[in-house]
Amino acid sequence: MPSHSLEAVNLSKNYGSFTALDNLNLKIEGSKCVGFLGPNGAGKTTTLKLFTDMILATKGSALINGVPVHQNKKTALSHCGSLIETPEIYPSFSPREALMMISEIRGIPPSERKKRLEEAIAEVKMEEWIDKKVGKFSKGMKQRVDIASAILSEPEIVILDEPTTGLDPRGAAEVRDIVKSLKKKDRLIFMSSHLLPEVSEVCDEVAMIDHGKLLVYDTLENVTSRFSGDGSSNSVEVGFSRPIDDTKMISSLQGVLSVERMDSRNLRIKFQGGLKNQENILANLAAMRIGMISFRASVSALEDSYLNLIKDTL
Amino acid sequence: MTQQNSMTDVSLEGNRVPTSMTQIGIITKYEMRNYFRSRRFFILLGLGLAIEALLTFLVYHDGGSSGFVNGLQFYSTWWGDSATYIVIFSAIFFGGDAISGEFQNKTGYFLVGNPIRRASIYIGKWFAAVAASLIIIGIATAICLVNGIYYFGTSVPSQFGESLIFTLVYLIAALGLTFMFSCTFKSSSFSILVSVILLLFGFTVIEDLLDVFVHIEPWFLLSYGSQIIGNILMATYPAHTTTGLGFGGRHGAPITITMFNATVLEGLAIMLLYFVVTAVLGLVLFERKEFN
Numbered sequence: 001m002p003s004h005s006l007e008a009v010n011l012s013k014n015y016g017s018f019t020a021l022d023n024l025n026l027k028i029e030g031s032k033c034v035g036f037l038g039p040n041g042a043g044k045t046t047t048l049k050l051f052t053d054m055i056l057a058t059k060g061s062a063l064i065n066g067v068p069v070h071q072n073k074k075t076a077l078s079h080c081g082s083l084i085e086t087p088e089i090y091p092s093f094s095p096r097e098a099l100m101m102i103s104e105i106r107g108i109p110p111s112e113r114k115k116r117l118e119e120a121i122a123e124v125k126m127e128e129w130i131d132k133k134v135g136k137f138s139k140g141m142k143q144r145v146d147i148a149s150a151i152l153s154e155p156e157i158v159i160l161d162e163p164t165t166g167l168d169p170r171g172a173a174e175v176r177d178i179v180k181s182l183k184k185k186d187r188l189i190f191m192s193s194h195l196l197p198e199v200s201e202v203c204d205e206v207a208m209i210d211h212g213k214l215l216v217y218d219t220l221e222n223v224t225s226r227f228s229g230d231g232s233s234n235s236v237e238v239g240f241s242r243p244i245d246d247t248k249m250i251s252s253l254q255g256v257l258s259v260e261r262m263d264s265r266n267l268r269i270k271f272q273g274g275l276k277n278q279e280n281i282l283a284n285l286a287a288m289r290i291g292m293i294s295f296r297a298s299v300s301a302l303e304d305s306y307l308n309l310i311k312d313t314l
Numbered sequence: 315m316t317q318q319n320s321m322t323d324v325s326l327e328g329n330r331v332p333t334s335m336t337q338i339g340i341i342t343k344y345e346m347r348n349y350f351r352s353r354r355f356f357i358l359l360g361l362g363l364a365i366e367a368l369l370t371f372l373v374y375h376d377g378g379s380s381g382f383v384n385g386l387q388f389y390s391t392w393w394g395d396s397a398t399y400i401v402i403f404s405a406i407f408f409g410g411d412a413i414s415g416e417f418q419n420k421t422g423y424f425l426v427g428n429p430i431r432r433a434s435i436y437i438g439k440w441f442a443a444v445a446a447s448l449i450i451i452g453i454a455t456a457i458c459l460v461n462g463i464y465y466f467g468t469s470v471p472s473q474f475g476e477s478l479i480f481t482l483v484y485l486i487a488a489l490g491l492t493f494m495f496s497c498t499f500k501s502s503s504f505s506i507l508v509s510v511i512l513l514l515f516g517f518t519v520i521e522d523l524l525d526v527f528v529h530i531e532p533w534f535l536l537s538y539g540s541q542i543i544g545n546i547l548m549a550t551y552p553a554h555t556t557t558g559l560g561f562g563g564r565h566g567a568p569i570t571i572t573m574f575n576a577t578v579l580e581g582l583a584i585m586l587l588y589f590v591v592t593a594v595l596g597l598v599l600f601e602r603k604e605f606n
Contacts, residue, residue, distance in 0.1 A: 006434060046606075052426070053427075054423070055606055057602040073429065074431060077427065084427055086420070086423075088421045090421060092348055102424075105337055105425075106330050107329045107331040107332050146424070154328070
């Protein structure tokens with residue numbers, strides 16, 4: 001199976017004297033979710049717009065599966081669904097009509113259009129509204145239809161620009177579930193977000209950008225281990241099905257520096273070393289049979305990394 | 315597995331991105347659906363019907379056929395005077411913000427991120443605007459014809475057919491122009507305003523000033539080319555005429571006004587040139603316009 005890829009080669013974008021993107025070189029490939037982080041004005045949306053040919057690069061190329069987007073847009077974007085900002089849909093159209101138009105443009109076989117359209121609408125929980133006029137929808141509802149449009153053609157690559165913006169907590173959780181389900185379908189997802197917990201929850205890798213320059217691109221674990229705290233420790237958040245009263249056994253595990261109680265069923269474990277130690281701690285916790293139900297890199301570790309890497313907000 | 319197919323631009327698993335021609339058809343179809351649900355289509359339809367109803371009433375009130383020397387004069391008065399306005403209003407209503415609206419309302423974001431060339435979107439929208447305008451013009455033509463046949467019988471003068479063809483050429487030129495304006499600005503109201511000023515007043519005012527003060531044939535103005543719509547319906551096709559207005563000019567020189575009249579070929583050439591130039595410029599502008 002061919003590997004999906006997004007690649008920026010010396011990609012730059014200037015607006016007059018302002019450099020929005022400065023010689024970005026980034027290649028992401030495979031089936032994974034990559035979070036794209038950075039402060040306001042860092043160049044995140046600019047990058048995503050260059051990948052969807054919404055703006056023109058001052059220099060360099062954006063490639064999708066090796067195909068230059070600007071020079072060969074139809075081929076490049078045929079493999080890619082996207083959600084950039086919150087596109088508006090003609091108010092007189094229903095979601096069914098809007099998505100039918102996209103399905104025709106994308107060349108979904110006529111025999112499959114109705115099924116795929118209804119599946120995409122069901123994925124974003126908009127079945128009840130499928131034949132209602134979009135003009136009456138809230139921003140969150142439009143965002144859901146836009147997400148349905150991005151996944152309608154079952155693209156290999158999905159580009160999402162702050163996909164949970166404007167959604168209520170349930171809507172945001174549902175979008176995260178959609179992203180997770182896309183990962184299971186071997187898709188490559190490139191997602192910008194300001195929400196670090198969201199990135200921690202769904203992304204395998206993160207790219208951080210500031211002032212148009214790429215600061216780091218690596219796995220979530222590597223980024224947090226290299227850039228959180230003093231760089232010598234890592235954190236994981238562990239959830240349990242029952243309250244954990246005694247944490248001494250956990251504290252005594254090799255490499256563990258401290259155990260912090262987040263609440264009765266959730267602990268934050270700080271440890272030294274890299275992935276090997278993390279793997280050992282996970283194995284030991286599982287062996288203890290104390291009701292562990294979740295184990296993930298700490299959000300605060302990602303936040304630490306973010307704050308260490310990005311010093312300014314503008 | 316990705317494959318190239320000569321019948322289509324791209325094909326991949328399950329999906330086969332249609333040719334650009336097919337995509338133009340898709341955009342036209344959905345754009346027309348949007349027009350038919352829009353207030354502006356029905357406002358223009360109402361406006362067209364009101365103009366035609368008023369003309370019907372006025373002709374009836376002035377004694378029907380007795381008010382005209384012959385059928386040609388009837389069509390000249392009716393069609394020659396109203397056709398250009400119907401075209402101008404159609405171009406403004408359907409083209410004035412056709413592209414700028416996509417930026418201002420952010421509806422363009424929904425389309426542009428898909429595997430479709432911007433040119434296909436532009437052309438598809440242009441075809442839809444032409445089709446919507448043709449409906450309005452078609453209704454106006456039908457009402458004019460019904461009145462003409464009622465008063466002067468079924469022998470419709472051939473010049474009316476020619477005038478109708480010129481009207482259609484004017485329509486594509488005017489829509490080319492308004493589409494170009496709508497690509498120039500990101501604000502709908504601004505692009506509509508520029509279209510209104512130029513098509514309704516600007517061209518005519520410039521043309522009059524040139525006639526009176528400079529005596530230069532305004533071959534570069536679209537309104538000058540569109541004169542052939544009405545001129546072809548005159549009993550004698552008008553030539554350039556210079557009229558004296560007395561001796562009030564500098565050093566007692568006579569004041570004259572030169573009324574320039576484009577020949578049919580000149581008129582067609584001006585309108586087609588406008589269409590080609592504005593279509594190319596509009597496409598280039600849209601290709602380079604950024605969604606930010």
